[in-house]
Every structure is written in structure tokens, then in C-alpha cells.
Amino acid sequence: MRIQDVAQAAGVSVATVSRALNAPDKVTPQTRLRVQQVAAEMGYTPNASARTLRTQRSRVIGVVLPTLLNPVFAECLEGIASAAALAGYAIQPFTTEYRTEREDHAVNQLLAGNVDGIILVVSNPDSSDALRRLAAERLPYVLAYNQHARHPCVGVDNEKAVAELIAHLSSLGHERIAMVSGLLKASDRAKQRYRGYRDGMRRAAHAELPLIEVPFVQTAAQEVSALLRDARQRPTALVCSNDLIAIRCIRAAHLAGLSVPGQLSVTGFDGIALGQDLTPMLSTIAQPNADIGKHSVALLAQAIAADAPLTARSSVTLAHQFRAAESCARAPTITPPSSDS
Amino acid sequence: MRIQDVAQAAGVSVATVSRALNAPDKVTPQTRLRVQQVAAEMGYTPNASARTLRTQRSRVIGVVLPTLLNPVFAECLEGIASAAALAGYAIQPFTTEYRTEREDHAVNQLLAGNVDGIILVVSNPDSSDALRRLAAERLPYVLAYNQHARHPCVGVDNEKAVAELIAHLSSLGHERIAMVSGLLKASDRAKQRYRGYRDGMRRAAHAELPLIEVPFVQTAAQEVSALLRDARQRPTALVCSNDLIAIRCIRAAHLAGLSVPGQLSVTGFDGIALGQDLTPMLSTIAQPNADIGKHSVALLAQAIAADAPLTARSSVTLAHQFRAAESCARAPTITPPSSDS
DNA sequence: CTGTTAGCGCATTCAG
């Protein structure tokens, strides 16, 4: 089914068909109507590749993100998908599993694929070859979740968010607060959040506790529960760098026989929807995940329309929100030495 | 950066460059090497649209699924993405939010987009216009999760899985077993699972309890907890048609002051990864979600290679597995009437 | 307002 077939059936030239469909004003109402009618009943849809080749516009947005197994990115992609659909774009996502060589591969594919713009979540903007290469092209792109001074970004202020959280915990009487994180080197967000922890602890004048880095999320619960069994140094609150880790820390507490939040408060970061269905309901720094996606699409769409790449000046920091819930409570009062000893 | 530039730089014709890259055997080892080298250092990547237009193959697989907010589909898409990447395909996903008109839209876009094949999860194969239209084309497609006699499908045996589960619960002493489901009309899986419930209850010779249909997952916990507060007719086990609902039922039990699994057993369906990190750990009928995705890609790739659409004969039923865990236990023994009354 | 035509970048005949 080609444009030519429609032209023939409607008794006009291909140019007229093209115009009737793409620029209805440039054609007589009568012919327009007839052409549209014929096209509709023939079920004609223009060939996207031919159109892309000709116009140099694909109406496809590329997306590069770490994984869909963490709901935070699934929620974001859902936001991207819906905003893209509304704006008439399709999406083409690639997952990297936090591996930079896969970032490279994805960007290559996307560049070759004539996408109109790219949304990406990279491990680390500073060290990403893919990003460097992309920035050298004239193609609009925007980073999601990443924060960087020299790239267009959409996200929240990670450092500030955690610092605020520490202040809040401190106001609840917590002093022994530990941070639990994935590998810092795998994610700039983790680094920024840890920085927020250190900053917050300094301001609250509490001694920092060693960072608990859990390399493999699968084994996180075991590892953390082992740590928690050591009662002497046990923290009263765990600040986790994301919700999945927080959920596993709650599990760890259970395995160690600790009640949450009775004996241990646990907070997450991301605000995945599921956190609100758990018992205890997850306290977390909620990011507007769908909005991060939608905003990214909006920026790209605007850049595409303006035919100009985005710059760091387009960056937007969206509001985060601490969602206080059941997994977090006042610090347990220190058991006074038993009076009859 | 066009093929012409590479040809010029390498001092050969565009045809030779094309051959050196796509059919290395058809070219002298020397020229091949030189061309490949030049192409590599120029960072040349063939234009996908032009290639697609010429070859009528895009190396893109379309995907149509309900939502990424349910991890079961995110897990599946992750499987699709990784299998596709391995096979040299990109993917183009559309979410439908369980709306058939969005299924239509997605299929239209995909057909116009020259994808080489489509993987879809539809609400109901029997009533899907999109599917009907797609089946009329010569384009390979495969249904994931859906089961249907006249379409190629990859999934598990939903009915059997639930029937087995009922038998298992029965062996644990449960008799008052209720099913909790989303809207039956929104999903053939829900219907099949409910059929499995009825079948299982009949075989176990237990009286069926009315289906608890929760239209809006957001309010499910409240609704179910209200039901659970009525002690007279309270079930001892809730069989949920998916994991998200099960998680909310556990929440509902908590709200109603019931312990899981002490006073109420709860089971899910899907086997989302998160279920294993919860407390109580979620008992569920686990589907091989990533494998469903991978298998679908494999079938498509094979059909594309053979240049022949798939038929119902290619359908595969993968093994499900009941994952016994903490949310499910022996039925509470009936409290005998107090002897001193 | 409508038709004719060139060319987007590539793979693939057909000659040489």
C-alpha cells in the first residue's frame, strides 16, 4: 500500500495525496476530503522509513536507561511513553544494566536509527564516552535523574534531599544513622545522595557511620542483617539510597529479629508506587518519576521543534517530597541501665 | 556521514563499501580490510531508514503491552530487550493501559513503522480488533501471556496453575478460599485464572466463594479490608489473580488486624522479583517473565528469517512454578466453642 | 491548486 495506490484510486497525483494528508490547507476542501476518504478506506498509512529518509525526522525518541527491573525506571519510561504518544512520538528504549559499554552501544544504535532526540540515564555523566560522543552531535538529548553542570538534565536535588532527611531523622531523635547504598561508582546519584548524608550528619553534629555498600542487591538482605545483629554499634536508622535497597533492609531487619520502625527506622529514595502498599509502608524521598519522563519529552520536543540542541541552561530540578510513612519513627529511647543491678 | 563519504575516503565505489560491510565474502580481503578500517575510523554507521527502505527490513521489533507499572510486564520487556539486543534487533514498545483503542493505535503505528515483527499482550484475543487486523497482514506476531487456540502464544497455563494451587491450599486445610481479581473483562488471564479457581474448588469439593473483583487497584486494600472485617464469613485464604493485588491484600489484612499467614493465607500470581523481598515473603505462582519475553523474540526472529508468519502451531506453554513462601501457611484450626460457656 | 520530478541513503541488480 503506497501513496501511489492512493493517488491512483483518488484520481490525483501523489503530491496531492501527500499534501491532503500532511498539509490539508494546501489543497481544495473537495479533493482533500476525497483523498482522505479514499486513503482511509484503503487503510493507507505512510511508510515511516521513507518519510524519515526524506524529511530527516523520524518522530522517534530514543531512551537509554539502566534497567526496567527497578520500578523507578519503569515508572519513568511509562511517563516518557505516554508523553511521547501524546506528542506523536514513538520511543525506542535500550537498557544498559549499568554497563557503560552498553550505553555506548545504545547511543550508536540510536544515532544510526535517525531518532529525533535521546533521553538517557547514565552511570556517570563525567565519564560516559557515549555522552561525550552524543554531545558532539547536533542531536537534542537530555539526561534524566543525572545531575550535571554541563549537560541538560531533568531530576531532583539528590544531595539536598538526603541532607534534609537526615535533619528530619535527627529531629526524631536519631543519632546513629547509617547509609546503605549500591556501588557508588556505578551511579552518580548514589554518590550525590551519600554526599547529602555526610553533609546532613555534619550539620546535625552526629558522627558519620561507615557507608554500607551492597554490591549485589540479591544478597543485600543477608549482609545487612548480619551487620544488624551486632547490637553494640547498631544504628537506629538506615537511610537507603533507593527504595529497592530499603525494602531489602526491612527484610534484613526482620531476619535479624528487629522491628521496623520500633527498633529500626528505614527510609528509601525514589518513591516507587509499590512502597505505599507495603507493611510497614515505606518512608521515602519520592521523586516525580513519571514527570521526570514527561518533562524530558517536553524539553526534547521543544528542542526538536526549534531545531536546536538543548544545553545545560535548560536543566530543570523538580521538587522531591519526603513521604513520611510507617517504616520510619522516633528513635527508640535508650534503655536506662536496669536499676536493680 | 554517508556511505559515499566512506567510499571516497577508501577510494572505492559505494557498492564496494556496502559489500565490504554487509557481505564481506564478496570482496577481496584487502579491500574489505581497508574499507572496514576506514569506515571504523570515520565512525560510519549506515542509515537505518535508508537501509530499511531498501531492504524492507528494519531490524526493529514492536511490542504492545498494558503497562510498565506492573513489574510483570517490566520484567518481560527487560527479557525482550535483552534477547532482541542479542539478536541484533531494537524494540519499539507501546503501552495500552488496558485500553483496546490504544492497542489499535499501537498496532497502526507499528505497521506503518516497518517493524519486522510484533509481540503483544492484549486484553482479550477474541475481541481485539487490532489483533484481527494484524493477523490479516503478512507480518509475524506473537501473543505473550495470552492463551488462544488460533494465535501463536507464549505463556503459562493459567487455569491449570490456579487449579493446582487450590489443591495445594486444600491440602493445607483451607476450605474457605476466595479469589481476588481485577476486572475480569479487562483481561483474559484473569478469566482463565478464575476458571482455574472454580475448577479447583469443585475438585476439592469446597463451596465457591463469590469473586472479589477490585476495579481500581488503588482502593483495593480498603475494600478488601472491609470485607475481611466481617468475621463470620471470613475466608482463610485469598487467591489473588496477580502479585500486585496480593500485596494489597496483605496490606488489607494488616488494616483489618489479621496476621498473614497466621489468620489468613494470601497467594499471588506472576512471580515478580519484589515478592521475594517482602515480609511476609510472597507465595505466588511464578511465571518465567523474562523467558516469556525471550521466547517470544526467538519465535519472531525465526519467523522473520523464514519469511513466514507464525501460526498457532508455534505456541509454547512454559512451565509455571508455585513458589511457596511465608504469606501462605496451614489453615488456622477452628477455635472450638469455649468449653466454659 | 495541482502535477512532475528530484533525491533522501542504501543494497542490489547488471555490466564490465
Next chain:
DNA sequence: CTGAATGCGCTAACAG
């Protein structure tokens, strides 16, 4: 084994 030429389906520039 290599090069020249054609056309995939479409839009846009140019003529009429």
C-alpha cells in the same frame, strides 16, 4: 571482483 545505475516510498521544490 568491482563499478554504474536503479529504485525502495515519500516530501518538497518547481512548473504550470
